[in-house]
Amino acid sequence: MKIKILLLLSSLCSALLFAEENNSVFDQYHDDLCKALVSTSNSIDNYFIEENSTTNSKTHAEFSTSFAMEANQDFEKDVRLRLRLNLPKIQKNLRLIFEDENNDDTLYDRTTLNDQQLIDKSYYLRLEYFRLVKKKLNMVLGAGLRIRQGNLVPYGNLRSRYNLFKNNHLKSAFYNRLRFYSDGEIEDIFEFNSLYKLNASFNALFQNQLSYSNRDEFEIASHDLSLIKQLNKKKQLSVGVGTRAYLKNFKDYSIEYYHVHTRYHHLFYKDWLYYQVAPSALWREGNNFNISYRMMFNFGILFNKG
Numbered sequence: 001m002k003i004k005i006l007l008l009l010s011s012l013c014s015a016l017l018f019a020e021e022n023n024s025v026f027d028q029y030h031d032d033l034c035k036a037l038v039s040t041s042n043s044i045d046n047y048f049i050e051e052n053s054t055t056n057s058k059t060h061a062e063f064s065t066s067f068a069m070e071a072n073q074d075f076e077k078d079v080r081l082r083l084r085l086n087l088p089k090i091q092k093n094l095r096l097i098f099e100d101e102n103n104d105d106t107l108y109d110r111t112t113l114n115d116q117q118l119i120d121k122s123y124y125l126r127l128e129y130f131r132l133v134k135k136k137l138n139m140v141l142g143a144g145l146r147i148r149q150g151n152l153v154p155y156g157n158l159r160s161r162y163n164l165f166k167n168n169h170l171k172s173a174f175y176n177r178l179r180f181y182s183d184g185e186i187e188d189i190f191e192f193n194s195l196y197k198l199n200a201s202f203n204a205l206f207q208n209q210l211s212y213s214n215r216d217e218f219e220i221a222s223h224d225l226s227l228i229k230q231l232n233k234k235k236q237l238s239v240g241v242g243t244r245a246y247l248k249n250f251k252d253y254s255i256e257y258y259h260v261h262t263r264y265h266h267l268f269y270k271d272w273l274y275y276q277v278a279p280s281a282l283w284r285e286g287n288n289f290n291i292s293y294r295m296m297f298n299f300g301i302l303f304n305k306g
Helices: 002-021 023-048
Strands: 059-070 076-086 094-100 123-132 137-148 151-166 170-181 186-199 202-213 219-230 235-248 251-269 273-284 291-305
Touching: 123 151
Parallel strands: none
Antiparallel strands: 059 076, 059 291, 076 094, 094 123, 123 137, 137 151, 151 170, 170 186, 186 202, 202 219, 219 235, 235 251, 251 273, 273 291
């Protein structure tokens, strides 16, 4: 374990030194990838709409790798990938999204890593149309494919958001994401989130989520309260407490774990290279609710254009 930690810290330090000492090479590599993403999204746009236009598709992509150590747990690692392309020539409210299963999971809270390689993951490719139905109601309709090692499962996606409160200090909203898969699976995720602005750089975030699938024996409920401090434009610190529980037929509430967590986020190179340090303490049911300590490191690259 100590050797793995030293290797991890060594890799992070090497990346930092590489960014500092090889700015031009690193910048050129990043710019080339951004141009490739923009070119791809514009090509999709132009395939359907051939008219001359100076409107280019906005694109956003993120690639990250994570490592975690926890008492009585195996060393964990993971990689994550997400790509979003807007298609303004076809329709200004249309976007194409490609992401792995972790980014698609709205209940993901950094307490587990799945130790999967990119080739082993499930991926989601979908086309979404989004619009404001009423002043407080936003709807997103989509259709896509779930991809896993050559198996393709089409699905329909309906996501809605209703703004319950929205003023200068408090924003509260209900979210719902409903999916129907062609193989008969049904997923529904319901959320109620509130963001309270304490001052210009300090927020309190309260999140509640309930997840249902007709393929799972249990429903999953999670609750989290976090305080988020924006230290400056590139640094952020958050601390919080949370819990995750199982329900059977929406009753028999059973705690899986409690946790106290913190995360330091640093966008250390320009506006696209970041790292995160996220220590936490957990009380897991599988460990008889004895305390265990966890440390996670994340390192990521952002691609934004448009």
